[in-house]
Amino acid sequence: GAVVSQHPSWVICKSGTSVKIECRSLDFQATTMFWYRQFPKQSLMLMATSNEGSKATYEQGVEKDKFLINHASLTLSTLTVTSAHPEDSSFYICSAEGRTSGESWDTQYFGPGTRLTVL
């Protein structure tokens, strides 16, 4: 249980184009999902918190108009990188808050990540 998927797993795009990344909780409902960014050999950096049915909450320094987040259902959140540039190249990881059977509290389960390369 508690499986989170991401699609695509990797994407290469030209500078100036937009890229959409999907995050799905496969076997549980997640009212809250999170988007992280990770550079090589570094830790995860939280970009935004995505809440189903409401606007995302962005961390300081993250441009909300550049990184569009939509949480349309309890199992799907999308991150769109608009007008991508080479400096946006990174590993983007989502997580979903949920609970497996037998657990008495929620925890965060992560997707496999999406490698974005902007040429």
Added chain:
Amino acid sequence: GESVGLHLPTLSVQEGDNSIINCAYSNSASDYFIWYKQESGKGPQFIIDIRSNMDKRQGQRVTVLLNKTVKHLSLQIAATQPGDSAVYFCAENRYATGRRALTFGSGTRLQVQP
């Protein structure tokens, strides 16, 4: 707070030995802690978690210890296997604030020698 580093500390152990990975957290108000394992090119994989009203929790081959007095968290892996080689992150949260996002440590690389 968040800790970002370019040089991960590395723990090298022999296959079959026990491993202990340590983490110091900064916020005494944190009430929930998680250990994640991340293999190269993959997302973090949940290992075990613990709440602040506990000082020890055991899973399969893993044990997490929490010392709130010194703000220290450790992950113990019994009978370490080559498949345990990865980067391990601790993460903390303060649910009491209503903020549900995790703050990650800088990570420790575990290398298991056959």
